[in-house]
Amino acid sequence: MLEPIDSTSLLSRASELVDLARKAGATAADAVVVRSKSRSVSVRLGKVEGVDSSESDDFSLRVFVGARVASVSANPGFDLRVLAERAVAMAKASPEDPFACLADSGDLSRDHPDLGLFDATDVSSQQLTDAALEAESAALAVGGVTNSGGAGASASMGGLVLVTSHGFSGSYMATRFGRGVSVIAGEGTGMERDHESDSRLHYVDLDAAVEIGRKAGERAVRRLNPRKADTGTGLTVIYDPRVARGLVSHIASAINGAAIARKTSFLKDRMGQQILRKGLTISDDPLVYKGSSSRPFDGEGVQGQRLLMVEDGVLNHWFLATSAARELGLKTNGRGARGGNTVSPTSTNLALEPGDVSPEDMIASIKDGFYLTELIGHGADLVTGEYSRGASGFWIENGALTYPVSEVTIASNMKDMFLNMTPASDIDRKFGTASPTVLIENMTIAGR
Template sequence: MTDTIQSATLADRAGELVDLARKAGADRADAVIVRSRSTGVSVRLGKVEGTESSESDDFSLRVFVGNRVASVSANPGFDLKALAERAVAMAKVSPEDPFATLADEAMLARDIPDLDLFDGTTVSAEELTEAALEAEAAALAVKGVSNSGGASAGAGMGGLVLVTSHGFSGSYMASRFSRSVSAIAGEGTGMERDYDYDSTLYFADLRGSAEIGRLAGERAVKRLNPQRLDTQANVTVVFDPRVARGFVGHIAGAINGASVARKTSFLRDRMGEQVLKSGLSITDDPLIRRGSSSRPFDGEGVKGEKLTMIEDGVLKHWFLSTSTARELGLVTNGRGVRGGNQVSPASTNLALEPGDVSPEDLIRSVGKGVYVTELIGHGVDMLTGEYSRGASGFLIENGELTVPVSEITIASNLKEMFLRVTPANDIDRSFGVAAPTLAIEGMTLAGR
């Protein structure tokens, strides 16, 4: 995989587009070019099911005429002048938006750091096929695995160029490599499925195909012959790190400034208050070298910094872009993300910081409960915090994982869950959302 973003050339074109928008009557403007390249291979039962390669260059121009704003998108080969004139014409007839504008010039990144996000390693479709086949073969070799749900491997890159009418010009790019496999154990109605995967910025950091396949197979076999549990209250539920990342994602959603502005977050009135168990913190850092979700500047050219979003359990910040911050009477903290023609706030490298106890000791301290490895459904109401999800995993008895369990539902309210969570020390920061094993007390379990 080679560096094909040609950032200097694209920056010139974006700059020309901004200049043409100003000449057409825009007061302010910014242009974004997103270039992506990817190749992926999927296999099942030793045969290639699909090979996909994609390339795209997406141009977006956003213009402001007074408090009116309009955005247009185009593919390569378009007429720059015609696009700029169309965008300005659209803005002139658009309704006024008192919050939409470019980021304050004083907030713009001036020294753009190199975060080491790009690995130029070239991986051919043949090599991707070999990796996927190796992962699947390793899964099928596990005793008790009866079938394959398929395996895949991919390599790609993405780059962004941003130019604004008030002097910002910057670009960055990141690579991405991945492997995954799904394994099926058992027969007939007793079949169980599980998976493993890895995704990294650098090819050398990717876990081996054989390891990924073996773990997927072993996880599937462990789930065979699950039991159902009786309905009970006041249960301690332990979230496997894969599930815990989703839990932290709910926290991120609740402290997103856009949700607060829309009044769709159950934490919208809780700034400065304790929302998480004392001693716990949530951090967000866009500047981690080789971080999965790192970026030297956000979608508006603002350089972010590490923030402790929740410190010692107390809510300190919302995720903010410029327009969302203005709506809330605040200042952006560099969390704006371009999505099509829109800029919305989002997290970067988000982490629920770990505790000081091992996952084994945490489970041992629980005594009796449920260890959840998979959640099903979307039963989370971010307006009220009500939480109800189908689950499967393992019974915890005498501080040890014992028999597999399935067809249960775990329920509570996120407000209470946040105040009852205890983290272990096994955090894996290689993902954009990082969390250790988590124990949450006082949940309701619905079973047979």
């Protein structure tokens, strides 16, 4: 059985570091240890290409001297006193930041719930190898698959230790297991590639390696002999859940408090207004049991609660950490994430809530449209909302998927897209960002 890493010594070390920073002249401080331990295997065409293993504890100390702030990082074995004194000296020489601070003590988490984030299953390198080989073999067995792009499997655990100068002390650990494969179908200039993967907090919840391989192979074969679609406007596009999750991520980025404070979001002036079609809801919940992005407290020690970021199409909340919240004259909602020495707002378990129509009925309702399975490029401008992406998928004729389509571009403005979205009923909540199949009306397609 895999044992959780004992965080007692790390909590003690982080607490001592904070105390030394205060003694060196800091008015406030917090110390973070990011723990990680991982093992992975990669294979291709039946042979092991790599076995990797790593383990680390990365310390970060953030100190405040009045409105001045500085951060330093170090590996285990550093001199605590030297690091604390160096951080304080750096802060004293830094420009003032009127918004940088620790979370208010009244916002700190007092009760850290068990969210089922840790799985004690110890997966050996041989088990990872067997799973990767099994997935690749199943994919190569699909008729029409001609080559492998490789398969892999991994097991990891990681977590956060946080201590602050105003009384917070906490830690949590989470595990993650994954497996996936990429394969090629066809020959010569007619080759097509696709993939399938799965990632879960608990090993027993992983999709079977054979099933992952079969799906990857079938997807690659379905893409053979694609055509270009005709250029047109006012067309209906259906986003497969794999790409619809990206749409939800765009919404999350556009309502991120840091982007709002910088005025770099096309939704910056839309709080309290309708941004999605009436009836649509986007939820965010950091406390989902066994949720992919769950956490008992955020990177500042604040416990977030489930929020309806968008309700009945109306924007209710920004994602907020303390610094962004202060800049906007608001309070944090526990969405701060540590990234190196910084704290930035992020989503947690984010979901576009499903509708009532099955994806099959949604497709059947369309006489002429595009079923989208892959997007290429980064043509989503979060400042203006302009959206233009390379795309591939399948053409819909008379309510059925027909021939594969590639080398086309879809375009619109995200303001209009969000108001013309209709979600289907098929959401899979295993993803940190979850979405059902999504239909969007009035898109432009550039093809032949």
